[in-house]
Amino acid sequence: MTDDRNPPDSLAGDTVGVVGLGYVGLPLALAMAETGYRVVGVDVDETRIETLRDGDSYITDVPDGAVDRVVGEEFVPTTDYDRLSEAVGVSICVPTPLRKTGQPNISYIVDATEELAGVLSPDSTVVLESTVYPGATEEVVAPTLADNGHEVGEDVFVAFSPERIDPGNEEYGTTDIPKVFGGVTEACGDRAEALYGPVFDELVRVDSATEAELVKLLENTFRSVNIALINEMATIAHELDVDIWSVIDAAATKPFGFMPFYPGPGLGGHCIPVDPKYLSWKADQHGVATRFIDLADTVNRSMPEHVVDRVVTLVNDAGTAVPDSDVLVLGVAYKPNVVDTRESPALDVISLLEDRGASVAYHDPHVPAVEIGAQTYESRSLSPAVLADQDCVVLVTDHDAIPVDTVAEHAPLLFDTRNATADIDAEHVHRL
Ligand SMILES: NC(=O)c1ccc[n+]([C@@H]2O[C@H](COP(=O)([O-])OP(=O)(O)OC[C@H]3O[C@@H](n4cnc5c(N)ncnc54)[C@H](O)[C@@H]3O)[C@@H](O)[C@H]2O)c1
The missing domain is CATH 3.40.50.720 (NAD(P)-binding Rossmann-like Domain)
Incomplete structure (x- = not known):
């Protein structure tokens, strides 16, 4: 400057x-x-x-x-x-x-x-x-x-x-x-x-102008890479039977040298999944490999598949075959309290569950309808009866308007990708 x-x-x-x-x-x-x-x-x-x-x-x-x-x-x-x-x-x-x-x-x-x-x-x-x-x-x-x-x-x-x-x-x-x-x-x-x-x-x-362009790409690539790291950490922690969210909270007490990032079902929106690709494309023009950026993209894009693997295991463990199961996805916007579904990982979660044979519906208080491939889904209203009817409820986007306590009370099985159920200790509630 x-x-x-x-x-x-x-x-x-x-x-x-x-x-x-x-x-x-x-x-x-x-x-x-x-x-x-x-x-x-x-x-x-x-x-x-x-x-x-x-x-x-x-x-x-x-x-x-x-x-x-x-x-x-x-x-x-x-x-x-x-x-x-x-x-x-x-x-x-x-x-x-x-x-x-x-x-x-x-x-x-x-x-x-x-x-x-x-x-x-x-x-x-x-x-x-x-x-x-x-x-x-x-x-x-x-x-x-x-x-x-x-x-x-x-x-x-x-x-x-x-x-x-x-x-x-x-x-x-x-x-x-x-x-x-x-x-x-x-x-x-x-x-x-x-x-x-x-x-x-x-x-x-x-x-x-070029320096200003790179500022923006640094900011969003920084987020993409750190989110990928914590997503990878979350999969390791699950295998170790350790709660990643508690690990992050404890690490964040360090007053310097650590900044908390949180795992989730994958990246969404118009920026974080897209912007690093603008940078890697330009780097490639200059013959520079962007291994870090590409790896982060791969890890983040694998998260919907990881979520679906976890859901399939939970449904099977509950004694139901996935092709016979009803799954309700909560939240299809790419992040809480917005209407935007661009690049939302919820869309991938829904189609991957459908690919495995589950019957999938969604509820999103901000998104009345969404198109996935050739199919149009409409948001189902949420009630204790609808929740109780599911084999599994998957919380993908934790909008403030989603009543997590009610969901946990009535869903027979709940998989929470956002730690919205941190205060709920129940055997049928599972976290990423
Ligand atoms: N959405 C975000 O959170 C965010 C944050 C930071 C940066 N950005 C960047 O800002 C840019 C815009 O993103 P957005 O989210 O506002 O997009 P958007 O799709 O919400 O809005 C873009 C608007 O441009 C209009 N448009 C398209 N072509 C046009 C043309 N030739 N002439 C006039 N209008 C035209 C569209 O009709 C639309 O209304 C993108 O580069 C995005 O990466 C977005």
Whole structure:
């Protein structure tokens, strides 16, 4: 990090744009509107734009009131990129999934940047927020803008700033998480600083866009690797007949040199299972092997299978053949208290149990229906009778709204992948 920089005066009061109004873009757009910017929010999804125009939200962490308060003059949701022509700065928050081959799919960024390049006014700043491989801002976004007659660092300014929100986390929101950013040139960094300065409590400027990209990938790869380690520890502990959760709690009393991570049924969501693959893809381009990252991915992806193996053993031990069994999965969102099922390990747990012949249903208070392969499942309501009817209940996602005590009381067999039953000591309750 350097500090001999010269950001221009704050831009607050001007028009800015946010492209892609999802989990990342919508909270950012609202935060910018609350700061005093007039925000044009562009999304290709007409239903989302209509919902926002009505003052409603489709993101759990964003209450309807937060949209309603600013929509109209301060926040303008639209599908029309031309509305960005007045913007002094635009943040791009479109998806960056993987292709079926496991390679990065940055086509949404390419599309959005090409659209933007045609409408941007001179002197504007473009900040990429989508998670990408290191170098993407410089190698993809900047040249696309340059191809359209702009000169990067002269009449258009380009930076990367990773989004670090944690959906469902009530302690930290968009603006109170320190905002890392880096410009493609020094002047680009200055402009990004002026754009984001009024919005975020703390800015953390790094030396380049590529450095900022690597910050994000370090953070999420760190999580992936540590979760894989503790998942492996959990399987060892089970064989040793030791409670991994107690081991972690005791280890976490060490005041230095240890940070607790917890095992679970596998990784989910749009970030932790995906982002390390962006890094390993880029490393491969440079001939660098990413053995650690790849191994973590393998261990984490094996967890649903491990969960199913444990469930099958428990059902068999209870005297029931799995093909004759009814199993209820609790929670299909990828983590507690969110509606998002992307990459959720619960989906793998359900289809692996079906592959073994079990009849599987699910209950999730936040997810009314979910598609797995060609099949659509609908959330079953939870009652003592439904619980008592199962051969096994598998707690995959411990939403606050799932009544764990009631589940443990009525389910004949409960397998808990999240330690939600820590306080329950009963022979029919088993933990990962
Ligand atoms: N969800 C998270 O918790 C999280 C956290 C940190 C970083 N990220 C990263 O942020 C980026 C966005 O993720 P998200 O979860 O907000 O995705 P999302 O799917 O919730 O939202 C993306 C939005 O972009 C829109 N979109 C797609 N193509 C577009 C285009 N060409 N023009 C305009 N709009 C377009 C989609 O309709 C959608 O509304 C990804 O790179 C992701 O990895 C996500």
